[in-house]
Amino acid sequence: AQSVTQLGSHVSVSEGALVLLRCNYSSSVPPYLFWYVQYPNQGLQLLLKYTSAATLVKGINGFEAEFKKSETSFHLTKPSAHMSDAAEYFCAVSDPWAAGNKLTFGGGTRVLVKP
């Protein structure tokens, strides 16, 4: 079975500072990995995805993530936080060999951006 752990349910950063959100996965096979963002009262928006190509993945809104197999991690970063980055972020994993698109999500990390 696959699982995802997001370290830190809440993260507070200053505007202009580095955003680092941690995600570790457990999977018997190299998984596909995703980061989604959820703004209040909205659905999930795809930020970026890793599907076994380049290990450094660039996404929307200046975010990027690096797949590190040895550390079973897929941490999300953004060099400079903006007030609009305040939201909840979810890491998710899927099994590339399984039929279907089921995602297993981490618990989420809520980001607060201080002016």
Next chain:
Amino acid sequence: KAGVTQTPRYLIKTRGQQVTLSCSPISGHRSVSWYQQTPGQGLQFLFEYFSETQRNKGNFPGRFSGRQFSNSRSEMNVSTLELGDSALYLCASSLDLQGKTQYFGPGTRLLVL
């Protein structure tokens, strides 16, 4: 291209009632999945439909059911509602069963009183 749409956006029901939620996937997408989001349990997979057939199912009681129509639109039904069914129900669409990338709708927020 229009995104995933869900109706209604908000719903209030009482215990024991049943409810039907609707989802229209992105044009051309044939796979539709449903997720439940609650503060306590987080995001949990309910089921996935492709070509009008349920392909995957999560660990939810039989009160939760769904179906998919020939135009790929999907509905999910919850019967005999319980207070614990209060949640945000999210629908996601994918191109097919191999695409893996899911695009989510805005959700239907269900409150059970």
